[in-house]
Structure formats: structure tokens, C-alpha cells
Amino acid sequence: MQKQPSDHLTEYLSGQGLKATRQRQAILRIFAAAGRHLSAEELYLLVKKTAPGTGFATVYRTLKLLTEAGLADERRFDDGVTRYEYRASHDHHDHLICTGCGRILEFENKQIEELQQHVARKNRFLVQSHRLELYGLCSGCQSKKRKRVKEGT
Amino acid sequence: MQKQPSDHLTEYLSGQGLKATRQRQAILRIFAAAGRHLSAEELYLLVKKTAPGTGFATVYRTLKLLTEAGLADERRFDDGVTRYEYRASHDHHDHLICTGCGRILEFENKQIEELQQHVARKNRFLVQSHRLELYGLCSGCQSKKRKRVKEGT
DNA sequence: CTGCATATTGAGAATGGTATTCAATATCAC
DNA sequence: GTGATATTGAATACCATTCTCAATATGCAG
Numbered sequence: 001m002q003k004q005p006s007d008h009l010t011e012y013l014s015g016q017g018l019k020a021t022r023q024r025q026a027i028l029r030i031f032a033a034a035g036r037h038l039s040a041e042e043l044y045l046l047v048k049k050t051a052p053g054t055g056f057a058t059v060y061r062t063l064k065l066l067t068e069a070g071l072a073d074e075r076r077f078d079d080g081v082t083r084y085e086y087r088a089s090h091d092h093h094d095h096l097i098c099t100g101c102g103r104i105l106e107f108e109n110k111q112i113e114e115l116q117q118h119v120a121r122k123n124r125f126l127v128q129s130h131r132l133e134l135y136g137l138c139s140g141c142q143s144k145k146r147k148r149v150k151e152g153t
Numbered sequence: 154m155q156k157q158p159s160d161h162l163t164e165y166l167s168g169q170g171l172k173a174t175r176q177r178q179a180i181l182r183i184f185a186a187a188g189r190h191l192s193a194e195e196l197y198l199l200v201k202k203t204a205p206g207t208g209f210a211t212v213y214r215t216l217k218l219l220t221e222a223g224l225a226d227e228r229r230f231d232d233g234v235t236r237y238e239y240r241a242s243h244d245h246h247d248h249l250i251c252t253g254c255g256r257i258l259e260f261e262n263k264q265i266e267e268l269q270q271h272v273a274r275k276n277r278f279l280v281q282s283h284r285l286e287l288y289g290l291c292s293g294c295q296s297k298k299r300k301r302v303k304e305g306t
Numbered sequence: 307c308t309g310c311a312t313a314t315t316g317a318g319a320a321t322g323g324t325a326t327t328c329a330a331t332a333t334c335a336c
Numbered sequence: 337g338t339g340a341t342a343t344t345g346a347a348t349a350c351c352a353t354t355c356t357c358a359a360t361a362t363g364c365a366g
Binding site: 076078080096098099105107109111112115116119120122123124125126127128129130131132133134135136137138139142 | 229233252262264268272273276278279280282283285287
């Protein structure tokens, strides 16, 4: 049987002398099930449906906790809101962000990573982390734009 | 004679029906002379030395204005503060950011840009802009760290 | 050069996301 | 179960950014 996210969390918590509360378990479950980039606010709204008593601060703090536990990644794109991404087993990846509809696509490119290391070495720089984001229009928003142009709106 | 930043600004302003005020001219001059990434706060402190009456809101608004006029670039790194960079003639570039001392190095890599386009095409994505930041330790901070480890502090 | 319409300024206050405080409560080792 | 202590939820603090508004500066028309 595979290790569940909840096991991972429980382990981390007991290792740190922290407690596995009802709220933390619920938040993790809902966060993992959502399977997309969520802000604290968005997750809070989801959590409230199932567990109405849960406070915003708890959701907020739990997201930080999950990040420390390695179960989530913090992402700050250009709109000033911090989003969290559930970290399944998949590797590091970067993002394509549609400025039209806000959609977020993921990608991975080994060659780019290698070139980054190359750049770092040239500057005697030791890379701890990186972020690469491409902002633009997804295929859907490109068609919409073409249509608008054609119709002259 | 080369076109000066102030000319560029004046042109932009009159084109938009805006006014070339004392404050805007002073802010641009000081910003251009600083030649590094500055937050609104930092620039405000610099401007106050020469032109004490100038308000923070004006510095802030002028930085937005310079960005629209193409004389500045807005950068948001991971510390939550927006920084502005004077746009001289040099091309687009990306950043190495030292998590030890906050130092910012710049780099440019054509191959990475090409690979980004390749990734975009594969996803039928039309890139409008991108950001690539490498976070880590500059050579100075690496030595400091080694020293600390050696001394066991 | 003068007057006028209007863009701009500066101070302060509003905003909005993030982070903390604190008394009440839940957790868990014993 | 009991007690020490981590956690919760509500409210509040924080802080960069943005807006408001009355006073002022700008620049065009005449």
C-alpha cells in the first residue's frame, strides 16, 4: 500500500512535536483533492463547505505548514496573491500563465534547467531554487482575440 | 546628440496630455542616476534628500508612469516588494538573486529564450513576457557560509 | 504675459493580502 | 482520565500599495 498524504503529514507533525488536528486533516484532504493552484482564500471557501466552523487563519497557517512539510509549494505569480500547489510525486516544474483567462499550465524542460546551472556557474552562484514563468495567451484566448479583431470590437 | 531620458519622458507626457512637473523630472533624474533596482520606498528616500517636499505618493505614481512610458521595468521578486529598474538601452535580461545579502545580478541567455519559445509552441501558447529568477548564494555569501560551518557557529 | 481649465501634488486614509494575538479548546503522552 | 501544551477562531495588527480630496502647478489660448 502506498503512503498517503495524511500519513506523510502525521509523520511530519509528530516529528516536530505538533498535533494532528481535525482541521489540519480536513484541510489537507480538500487541498489534495482540489488538484490545482489555490490561494488561501479559495481553499478557505472550499473548506467551509465541508467544515463550516473552520477559520481562515487556520487554513492560512496550515498551508504554510504543508509547505514546510513538503506537501505543498508556494507560488507567487504577478497578481500579488500567493497560491499553493499540492505537491504530488511529480518533479519540479515551471508555469505558463494565461493573461486572458488566468489558466495555469505546467511544463518541465531539462535543457533549460541545465542552461540555468551553466549561467549560475559562470556567475559563481549557487542556485537554491528558481522560478520561470511565461505569461501570454493560451490557445483559447488567442482565438477569442482573433475573433474580436475580425469583428472589430 | 543622443536622446535623453528626460526628452523621452516629455514626449510621452505631452503625447498623453500629461504635464511635465518639477517632481516628475527630479524623480526620473534621480532614478536614472541610481542605476540599480529600487523600491518606491528606497527611491522616495533618495528623492527627499534633493527635493524634501516631494511626497511618497508622487514617487510611487511616477514609477508607474515611467513603467508605462517604457523608461522603467517593474520587478517583483519573492520578498513581496515591487522594485523598479531603470531601462537603459540594454535588452531584456533575467536575474540571479542572492538570498544571503539581497544582491541582484543580471544575465541574458539566448538559448534559454529559444527553449522557452519552443515550450510555448508545444503548448500552443503565445508568450507576451516572461520572468526567470535564480535564487541562491552569490560567491561572497558562499564563502561566509563555509566559514561559519568550519567554525561551527 | 495673464487667466483658466485641468492635471498633479501631498497628506492622510482606505484597501487587501498576510501575519499575529489571545483566551478558549483540543490533542496526546502518561 | 488528567495535565501540559499545541491549536483554534475571531479579531486585530501589519505593511505595501492605492485612492481621495482640497490645494497647487502646469500649459495652452488669447
